[in-house]
Amino acid sequence: xxxxxxxxxxxxxxxxxxxxxxxxxxxxxxxxxxxxxxxxxxxxxxxxxxxxxxxxxxxxxxxxxxxxxxxxxxxxxxxxxxxxxxxxxxxxxxxxxxxxxxxxxxxxxxxxxxxxxxxxxxxxxxxxxxxxxxxxxxxxxxxxxxxxxxxxxxxxxxxxxxxxxxxxxxxxxxxxxxxxxxxxxxxxxxxxxxxxxxxxxxxxxxxxxxxxxxxxxxxxxxxxxxxxxxxxxxxxxxxxxxxxxxxxxxxxxxxxxxxxxxxxxxxxxxxxxxxxxxxxxxxxxxxxxxxxxxxxxxxxxxxxxxxxxxxxxxxxxxxxxxxxxxxxxxxxxxxxxxxxxxxxxxxxxxxxxxxxxxxxxxxxxxxxxxxxxxxxxxxxxxxxxxxxxxxxxxxx
Amino acid sequence: xxxxxxxxxxxxxxxxxxxxxxxxxxxxxxxxxxxxxxxxxxxxxxxxxxxxxxxxxxxxxxxxxxxxxxxxxxxxxxxxxxxxxxxxxxxxxxxxxxxxxxxxxxxxxxxxxxxxxxxxxxxxxxxxxxxxxxxxxxxxxxxxxxxxxxxxxxxxxxxxxxxxxxxxxxxxxxxxxxxxxxxxxxxxxxxxxxxxxxxxxxxxxxxxxxxxxxxxxxxxxxxxxxxxxxxxxxxxxxxxxxxxxxxxxxxxxxxxxxxxxxxxxxxxxxxxxxxxxxxxxxxxxxxxxxxxxxxxxxxxxxxxxxxxxxxxxxxxxxxxxxxxxxxxxxxxxxxxxxxxxxxxxxxxxxxxxxxxxxxxxxxxxxxxxxxxxxxxxxxxxxxxxxxxxxxxxxxx
Numbered sequence: 001x002x003x004x005x006x007x008x009x010x011x012x013x014x015x016x017x018x019x020x021x022x023x024x025x026x027x028x029x030x031x032x033x034x035x036x037x038x039x040x041x042x043x044x045x046x047x048x049x050x051x052x053x054x055x056x057x058x059x060x061x062x063x064x065x066x067x068x069x070x071x072x073x074x075x076x077x078x079x080x081x082x083x084x085x086x087x088x089x090x091x092x093x094x095x096x097x098x099x100x101x102x103x104x105x106x107x108x109x110x111x112x113x114x115x116x117x118x119x120x121x122x123x124x125x126x127x128x129x130x131x132x133x134x135x136x137x138x139x140x141x142x143x144x145x146x147x148x149x150x151x152x153x154x155x156x157x158x159x160x161x162x163x164x165x166x167x168x169x170x171x172x173x174x175x176x177x178x179x180x181x182x183x184x185x186x187x188x189x190x191x192x193x194x195x196x197x198x199x200x201x202x203x204x205x206x207x208x209x210x211x212x213x214x215x216x217x218x219x220x221x222x223x224x225x226x227x228x229x230x231x232x233x234x235x236x237x238x239x240x241x242x243x244x245x246x247x248x249x250x251x252x253x254x255x256x257x258x259x260x261x262x263x264x265x266x267x268x269x270x271x272x273x274x275x276x277x278x279x280x281x282x283x284x285x286x287x288x289x290x291x292x293x294x295x296x297x298x299x300x301x302x303x304x305x306x307x308x309x310x311x312x313x314x315x316x317x318x319x320x321x322x323x324x325x326x327x328x329x330x331x332x333x334x335x336x337x338x339x340x341x342x343x344x345x346x347x348x349x350x351x352x353x354x355x356x357x358x359x360x361x362x363x364x365x366x367x368x369x370x371x372x373x374x375x376x377x378x379x380x381x382x383x384x385x386x387x388x389x390x391x392x393x394x395x396x
Numbered sequence: 397x398x399x400x401x402x403x404x405x406x407x408x409x410x411x412x413x414x415x416x417x418x419x420x421x422x423x424x425x426x427x428x429x430x431x432x433x434x435x436x437x438x439x440x441x442x443x444x445x446x447x448x449x450x451x452x453x454x455x456x457x458x459x460x461x462x463x464x465x466x467x468x469x470x471x472x473x474x475x476x477x478x479x480x481x482x483x484x485x486x487x488x489x490x491x492x493x494x495x496x497x498x499x500x501x502x503x504x505x506x507x508x509x510x511x512x513x514x515x516x517x518x519x520x521x522x523x524x525x526x527x528x529x530x531x532x533x534x535x536x537x538x539x540x541x542x543x544x545x546x547x548x549x550x551x552x553x554x555x556x557x558x559x560x561x562x563x564x565x566x567x568x569x570x571x572x573x574x575x576x577x578x579x580x581x582x583x584x585x586x587x588x589x590x591x592x593x594x595x596x597x598x599x600x601x602x603x604x605x606x607x608x609x610x611x612x613x614x615x616x617x618x619x620x621x622x623x624x625x626x627x628x629x630x631x632x633x634x635x636x637x638x639x640x641x642x643x644x645x646x647x648x649x650x651x652x653x654x655x656x657x658x659x660x661x662x663x664x665x666x667x668x669x670x671x672x673x674x675x676x677x678x679x680x681x682x683x684x685x686x687x688x689x690x691x692x693x694x695x696x697x698x699x700x701x702x703x704x705x706x707x708x709x710x711x712x713x714x715x716x717x718x719x720x721x722x723x724x725x726x727x728x729x730x731x732x733x734x735x736x737x738x739x740x741x742x743x744x745x746x747x748x749x750x751x752x753x754x755x756x757x758x759x760x761x762x763x764x765x766x767x768x769x770x771x772x773x774x775x776x777x778x779x780x781x782x783x784x785x786x787x788x789x790x791x792x
Contacts, residue, residue, distance in 0.1 A: 037660035136660040196644040196668045197636065203669045204632045206662065207676070211625035213609040229607035236600045237633050240593065245728075248592040254699060262697055264433035264532040266602065266689060270696065272592045273599045280603070293662060300666070301658055303650060332641075332728075 022076030047115025065163030418472030443511025461559030
């Protein structure tokens with residue numbers, strides 16, 4: 001929740017960033033965030049974590065973009081859940097993304113609920129929580145806020161920007177909106193647009209939240225309630241899309257939960273039911289329902305080709321970025337054809353792109369798991385890009 | 397709703413059955429329905445429609461089993477929605493299933509809400525609606541009730557039993573529980589068990605209903621409310637699984653609904669959102685929320701191999717039934733491997749089985765649509781089975 005975010009001056013936060021691992025900072029912007037909707041957001045702040053040290057050339061920065069329900073705690077234990085950072089196995093000292101060598105930044109998206117300005121914050125115009133008076137934001141807005149953060153950190157360009165799912169959308173947006181500021185990019189398990197089926201699943205989740213009587217038209221904070229049941233249902237529906245059918249079959253099948261036979265009732269007889277309920281009910285403790293509405297909406301609106309008459313290739317024209325596009329065979333939320341579409345567009349403008357489809361039965365969630373082939377792909381790509389940028393001998 | 401069901405004596409209904417097309421009848425059983433849970437249901441009634449005439453040998457009866465949210469109005473306009481019967485294009489005079497030749501029966505499942513006894517009915521023990529005091533029923537129970545209906549109609553065996561989705565489960569159950577009463581069987585777009593992913597989607601739907609404050613622990617009738625929002629969300633989630641991703645892409649893509657650009661809000665900007673909302677909100681007018689809980693639960697519990705130590709083939713041992721198993725390439729709710737599993741089991745016991753996988757981009761819903769290849773398959777199979785049964789020259 002935003003109220004829990006550490007407040008500090010920009011100067012302090014910048015200094016700390018260079019000196020500690022996994023330090024939490026807050027960037028309070030002195031200028032408004034211009035939004036794609038035509039409105040703007042001010043004041044606004046971005047909560048972010050940093051790992052490792054920025055080198056003297058300021059050329060070793062890696063920006064990690066998080067997925068829908070993730071946050072800035074990418075490589076340190078999450079202070080809310082106590083669980084390891086969501087890519088802690090990938091990023092850290094001596095790890096695939098080596099924080100002894102690179103300066104890693106991960107920021108909570110604007111609209112989120114882990115410290116960056118979002119709908120749960122106070123609307124300065126009314127003195128009450130924004131709720132639905134928060135402006136609808138886009139992936140473009142999220143990335144624009146990140147660019148302002150980088151300006152503040154005086155980082156002219158990124159050695160690499162990477163992320164999966166919505167994070168991958170942000171990676172692509174970076175490569176289009178800030179062509180000259182991205183040396184290399186790793187969009188993983190993502191797409192250049194949100195598909196009709198994905199919009200459909202998001203809409204189900206939003207309707208579940210809005211159907212909850214405790215939602216109160218978004219103003220649940222003022223009513224001292226939370227639409228927990230609706231948010232749990234939204235999470236359950238979404239969670240199914242993160243797993244593959246084979247993974248569900250292997251992991252749960254029709255196994256019963258702590259019983260020998262079905263109870264002929266509506267308890268969670270099956271392990272899959274118990275698992276989903278758990279996913280739903282734990283989610284509501286760490287996520288804000290209105291943020292869920294806003295962030296899903298941002299994903300729905302994402303269509304990188306929209307400003308280019310539907311010609312995705314034109315979005316990437318003159319790109320100098322080195323791309324590595326990654327998909328997973330059993331991912332049905334962002335299936336391989338969505339990645340191929342990106343690769344095809346990049347190839348059409350002779351961009352520097354490699355493509356890896358990783359064999360996995362773990363579905364969309366594979367990008368968050370310890371998939372050796374993913375780690376090898378990311379490691380190989382980063383290593384080669386670092387050499388190309390002359391970072392090989394850098395001792396940060 | 398049950399209260400709307402026509403009440404008539406068994407004798408009258410039987411007589412009418414033989415004489416009219418699409419007549420609605422009610423079978424009031426004089427004995428209880430023994431349930432798989434160990435309890436029993438009494439009194440109980442089954443609402444059913446008939447089409448065509450039973451021949452003198454009583455050998456031309458076709459039983460059609462309906463899917464989760466369908467009903468007995470298979471080949472006549474639905475009295476609730478005013479829409480054509482759900483297989484009216486397939487079944488009727490001179491159609492693929494020719495009611496000039498066959499006597500077609502379609503009954504509402506027990507637990508349903510279109511005239512057969514279900515949770516919305518009065519529990520004779522309390523004088524109040526059953527709600528959650530209604531016993532949990534299974535596919536086996538639904539079929540046992542149908543067998544009692546056939547006994548009442550004095551139909552010793554069925555020329556054919558067919559159905560899609562849950563209807564296909566019932567077809568398979570018939571072929572196992574009443575081996576000698578089924579001459580031919582057409583299980584379409586179905587499986588011999590409900591998969592973990594399918595249980596998961598059902599659980600999301602049930603949780604959405606139960607999360608609705610108007611559900612009142614199932615006792616919404618006593619509170620004069622209906623959990624319409626929760627039921628609509630359940631329907632929306634389920635509806636996504638009935639369509640294929642390619643069909644959604646082709647039909648809706650990212651097209652906007654009655655607008656040139658997105659509104660930066662939570663209205664139904666996209667056609668797919670508008671379509672889903674419509675599906676949800678029209679569904680609640682024709683379906684009972686508790687029936688939805690009970691029928692989804694029956695599907696979850698379905699595993700034909702459970703009584704045979706997990707050996708599906710053993711369930712079909714000594715079967716004399718002629719089978720035609722049908723699947724659709726883009727059906728991801730009951731994908732082709734589920735049908736292959738049935739075919740493999742039938743082959744293992746040397747049953748008479750043919751298998752057709754139909755190329756279609758319409759997903760699970762294909763079985764309800766005018767798919768020429770489906771009609772040709774059904775027509776060819778029925779024709780050949782009729783010849784084998786000596787029904788070729790029958791003039792009913």
